[in-house]
Amino acid sequence: MPPTGGDDGPRTLQTVSMSAQVLATLKELDGAGVTELATELDLSKSTAHIHLTSLVENGLVVKRDGKYALALKLFAFGEYVRSRNQLYRHGKPQVDELANETGQYVHIVTEENGRAINLYQVKGDTSVSGEYQTSKPQQRDHLHYTASGKAILASLPERRVEEIIEGHGLPERTANTVTDPEALFEELSAIRQRGYAYNNEEEIEGFRAIAAPVQTPDGDVLGSLSVSGPASVLQGDRFEETLPKQVVNSANVIEVNINMSNRS
Amino acid sequence: MPPTGGDDGPRTLQTVSMSAQVLATLKELDGAGVTELATELDLSKSTAHIHLTSLVENGLVVKRDGKYALALKLFAFGEYVRSRNQLYRHGKPQVDELANETGQYVHIVTEENGRAINLYQVKGDTSVSGEYQTSKPQQRDHLHYTASGKAILASLPERRVEEIIEGHGLPERTANTVTDPEALFEELSAIRQRGYAYNNEEEIEGFRAIAAPVQTPDGDVLGSLSVSGPASVLQGDRFEETLPKQVVNSANVIEVNINMSNRS
């Protein structure tokens, strides 16, 4: 059949989509054998096999102790992609600096296809440790339950935000997660006025964060910068005055540096 | 025709290989338009177009200001892959420590399909700056002109080294690069006896390095750890005694930590 008659999207290569799914599944399963993959994707063993073989041949997958897994070549690709990113290039030094100043976790985050991408993070020396070393880190790619994500959403056209909500939903993480679209839109409006976003234990109990957007002169958002840490530390004046100022200030420095480099 | 009769490799999906080439080319060209890509890969515009569309649909490529470029999703993939790597997980803390101790660049490197992959690097505070910020960093993925690479090669079966030489050659980088297979094999033997590898301005004039392999108890090499810096600093006793000891020691610590985690 021609790509499922009733479908909407543009014509695409099914073989490529299948291989892309194979990659995604290998990530999901942390590597897999032919049969396992075939079952997972409802394929015949022979098809699963030839997809894996093709991906191996192209260096995107490796076969190790009888299992197929994503190749380090993907890491090389990824490093390249990040290195081309403006927010990363100009944001990294500021992240390092801000982490030193605050002693907490500092992140720069950007958005792609409605999902959050963590470009860089540093753990300041007074921050709690071990938080990110969990072996199976749960997905952190929704935008609505992090300060960084909300700072980004607040800088996007409402239309776009609606699409993102439709596409990815507003799943709950803690009792504090904003799961109602209306409530979210209200908060985004508050963030716009304030200039920065809060995360008050909306992703992880006991964890707070503050984030400011990084924008171009004509209002496009490149991502955001955030500081996060335990609620016991991020509180009082520090949470309401000092840190927000520092975060906004650092974000502004990044903006200026990006503009300068775009001019020359 | 069935995938080029005279060919050797296993049967593979041409469509997948083509899309893989598209990804590689987009990296090469730093993004491209449909026509540009079609020309580069000898495709019809329509074919180039549908490959790009399919990759976009699967999130591996993004279209920005009329150009197609690799997506940040690849970075997310890459981070995942690295995070699963044993040498990275246990090596990172040692890299940080060694960079502090020595003040120079410290790297951990591994090998995949005969090419070097830089898993992690830190720039110690007394090291020269700006060295890695060049906008188009030249390929650093051969193994024979870095200390890290030679440390790895020295830990691989000769057979494997021969294959790698056949597959990738021994291109020259500076007058000091080892470009002769026999000379290389001799040096690898010396490295095995010594326990660590030198790079004496073989990649970049004025730059030296020392690297030690990281191996499993049964002799498989996981990669290597290296310290590098200007020849003016890496010289005399420091180059011949102090640093080698530190590097080998750190590599051993990594080995021990990996073994411990593999036992439990």
Add this chain to the structure above:
DNA sequence: TTATATGTTCGCATATGTTGAACAATAGTC
């Protein structure tokens, strides 16, 4: 505006991918 290049869509012929079954190689069990 016209002209030129680039991007996108479409129908068709044929090369190509999918499949199930047969074969090979492991892994597990007794």
Add this chain to the structure above:
DNA sequence: GACTATTGTTCAACATATGCGAACATATAA
């Protein structure tokens, strides 16, 4: 260490998804 069960790999044949060229649409330049 032989036997069984599971997993991995190869193959030929058919159906169809793929790649092409031409036509159309859009963007850029003059």
